Amino acid sequence: MKMDFALRGDVSVGLLLVISLLASTAKLSQATEVDLELLSSPLYELEQKISYHTLDNGLQLRLLALDGGEAVSVASQFSVGSRDEKLGETGYAHLFEHMLFKGSQNAPGDSYAQTMSSLSGQFNASTFFDYTNYYLTIPSDALELALWLEADRFIRPALTTATVQNQQATVLEEMATSIDNQPYVRQAMEFLLQQAQGTPYQHAVIGSKKDINNATPESLTAFHHQHYRPDAMQLSIVGALPADTERWVETQFKEWQRPSQAKVTHHAISFDNKPVRGEIVDSRGPWPALLLAWHTVGQSHKDAAAITLLEAYLFQNRNSLIKQSGLSDPEQLLTYSIPLSMEHMGVANLVMVPRANISLDKLSQGVESMLDEVAQHGISHKTLTRLKAQWLNVKLRQIDSPSLLARSLSATLPQDRDAPLTGQWIRIEQVTTQDIRRVATQYFNQGYVRVDLLPPWYIRWGKTILEWLPKGLIDSLEDKVL
DSSP, rough: OHHHHHHHHHHTTSSSSSSSOOOOOOOHHHHOOOOOHHHHHHHHHHTTTEEEETTSSSSSEEEOOOSSSSSEEEEEEHHHHHHHGOOTTTHHHHHHHHHSSSSSSSSOOHHHHHHHHHHHHHHEEESSSSSSSEEEEEEGHHHHHHHHHHHHHHSSOOHHHHHHHHHHHHHHHHHIIIIIITHHHHHHHHHHHHHTTTTTTTTTTTHHHHHHHHOHHHHHHHHHHHHGGGGGGGEEEESOOTTTTHHHHHHHHOOOOOOOSSSOOOOOOOOOOOEEEEEEOOOOOOOEEEEEEEEEEOTTTTTHHHHHHHIIIISTTTHHHHHHTSSSOSSSSEEOOEEEEEESSSEEEEEEEEEEHHHHHHHHHHHHHHHHHHHOOHHHOHHHHHHHHHHHHHHHHHHHHHHHHHHHHHOOOOOGGTTTTTHHHHHHTTHHHHHHHHIIIISSSSSSSEEEEEEHHHHHHHHHHHHHHHHHHHHHHHHHHO
């Protein structure tokens, strides 16, 4: 149930096995003139319907009633992730996410999952560097019961020895399947995390085998008491809301006491982008690949919006520069990139798999030339408008889903507390072509991390020969070789 979520923090650092989450539509890509004010109007209209409440204990509640339908989506996000783990606790946030599906004081064992399944509910969770979130969609008439179950597991989890041991095994199996048994992933992940040494982001979300094995009910209980607290929680409920929804939330959560110690605070992290190069040889590797990464900024930074648009322009969208470079006579068989944006740190990344007659050096040089062009000449106003429209299109698709909408509301940044749907858009809309050129120069044109992912010697040897053969011959041989 959780495998993909444990990897969201690890693989997103630019490893293999990820796909682009952002894709523009042909309609927006081909538009000659886009009315951004009109296109963004649904965000403003929907935001006006949100009801905001803050309980005395600090819990933030957002309610959004939608017409039609008989279901309701609930999302709970806690500001606790792997960045909050101390030495010896790596992987605790993710392990604890697993534990909260395995029993609480009044719903022991698998009662939670069994109850939700009996209601035809859909539920899951995810852990990241900055947060852990839990979400479910259930029939509206089951909301009171669902809130009782949510409160019980968040406030009174049952952390038994048997359950801890069971979930330790589950997490370790997950680690083996999705990281250790995949070519390149473990070594590449560790190499990239080394670039963040000395910061809260220096270890993987899934943690280490040693720390997972050493976890006990007592150590996890201490982790819960410190980090699972009402003033670290954002709760959002979207859909066919019963009239008593707010009262039910108050009833279930108001007695949850805020701890006396203050919440852990984090601060922005900055890096100097300088050339770093590494090489990883894996006997299981099927073919060479190139992994590139750039330090950027966190979501709260003033340059975050411009970098978001630039990443889309360079790497993410279907009509991005890197995708366009592969439309005719491509040098790469495959490219993919996924933005990694934490609250106080960001990493742009790109993985490229070369054609048989193309070296990794040539791929890297092509990316450098592309970045130089943007840094020197920027982009046009028309292109920038299209990028903003594509960003809006993704956001609008998100709010079309009550579950995604609830999760988005619960992931609101502190700076957008009163504008959870439009705050980020306002910053996106204000980005200028000068901003794009400036951030391209500052964050992408000053050096980057390069990791060559290399297969066994005989595959490398064969590919070197192919690089020297005539292109026409290579084209006919490539499919057989691969």
